[in-house]
Amino acid sequence: MAMIGDKLPDFQAGVDYWTNTAASVDGVLGGYGHGTPVPRLDAASSRMLILSILPELSTITPPHKSTMDASKRHRRRFRALDCGAGIGRVSATVLLPLFDQVDLVEPVQKFLQQAVKNAESGAEGWKGVKQGSKCARLWLAGLQYFDPLQPAIPVSGGKSELMATLGSSNIHCPNPATRLTLEEDGYDLIMIQWCIGHLSDEQLVDYLKRSRKALRQDKDGKCEGLIIVKENICKDSESDGAGIIFDDDDSSVTRSDKVFKQIFQQAGLTLMRRELQMGFPKELFQVVSYVLQ
Numbered sequence: 655m656a657m658i659g660d661k662l663p664d665f666q667a668g669v670d671y672w673t674n675t676a677a678s679v680d681g682v683l684g685g686y687g688h689g690t691p692v693p694r695l696d697a698a699s700s701r702m703l704i705l706s707i708l709p710e711l712s713t714i715t716p717p718h719k720s721t722m723d724a725s726k727r728h729r730r731r732f733r734a735l736d737c738g739a740g741i742g743r744v745s746a747t748v749l750l751p752l753f754d755q756v757d758l759v760e761p762v763q764k765f766l767q768q769a770v771k772n773a774e775s776g777a778e779g780w781k782g783v784k785q786g787s788k789c790a791r792l793w794l795a796g797l798q799y800f801d802p803l804q805p806a807i808p809v810s811g812g813k814s815e816l817m818a819t820l821g822s823s824n825i826h827c828p829n830p831a832t833r834l835t836l837e838e839d840g841y842d843l844i845m846i847q848w849c850i851g852h853l854s855d856e857q858l859v860d861y862l863k864r865s866r867k868a869l870r871q872d873k874d875g876k877c878e879g880l881i882i883v884k885e886n887i888c889k890d891s892e893s894d895g896a897g898i899i900f901d902d903d904d905s906s907v908t909r910s911d912k913v914f915k916q917i918f919q920q921a922g923l924t925l926m927r928r929e930l931q932m933g934f935p936k937e938l939f940q941v942v943s944y945v946l947q
């Protein structure tokens with residue numbers, strides 16, 4: 655372990671680490687897979703958080719509304735982006751059950767290939783994709799090279815490739831090589847979970863700024879979409895108060911709450927809500943969801 659001053663995340667070392675990791679839930683969760691409460695608790699908490707901040711996603715009519723209202727209600731197409739998606743665990747258990755169209759971005763090809771297999775099997779939220787009521791696009795890229803506003807155009811010096819488009823061809827997919835029309839096609843949610851330790855502070859600030867620019871807006875230009883950062887946090891006192899721990903195994907950093915808040919401020923984001931994940935095994939880092947706009 656070393657301080658961030660000594661070491662920054664190295665993209666290739668991170669990709670190498672994950673390429674040598676099993677393409678399974680157990681693999682992407684560092685051994686805390688289906689034999690543990692982690693995947694279910696994580697997904698259930700995320701879905702509840704998302705429904706509470708974007709209640710219009712709910713397909714259930716609240717009891718105080720008449721059924722007349724429900725039949726008249728027009729449900730528009732909702733879009734989400736799964737960042738550092740791995741094998742698509744978050745898409746399958748959190749995003750696809752709620753959103754119509756999901757983009758996944760992930761730099762490890764083997765993981766995306768597994769996501770395609772999972773989609774073909776129709777397991778969990780992939781069911782809607784297999785049945786053709788939903789659609790998903792898989793992008794091969796590191797977040798430092800990915801621009802949610804125009805995914806086919808990589809950030810200078812990098813690569814961003816469309817690996818697969820799955821599911822309904824009836825759902826209009828915005829052209830990835832031109833800037834999104836935010837009112838029509840902006841993301842309702844950009845979900846960033848358990849991956850941004852692979853970005854330096856500078857890369858992370860830039861990525862959050864690009865993400866903010868790709869969120870849905872209303873017709874008056876008011877931002878309606880949200881970003882959720884769900885990540886491990888270490889203690890503020892870690893590394894002599896720097897609040898950052900470097901992990902040599904996968905070449906990533908774990909940041910403290912204070913460090914995250916500074917980064918969000920630098921990216922010009924407003925913290926709307928902060929939720930601590932409950933129920934995880936005690937030996938793990940604390941996990942926090944930050945809801946940002």
Ligand code: SAH
Pocket residue numbers: 665668669672682683737738739740741742743744759760761762765795796797798847848849852853
């Ligand atoms: N978010 C997923 C995967 C977690 S594992 C989930 O919660 O299930 C961490 C993921 O981060 C791996 O898939 C790894 O390949 C990815 N990753 C590594 N470097 C990255 C980078 N620079 N940009 C985006 N993702 C990265």
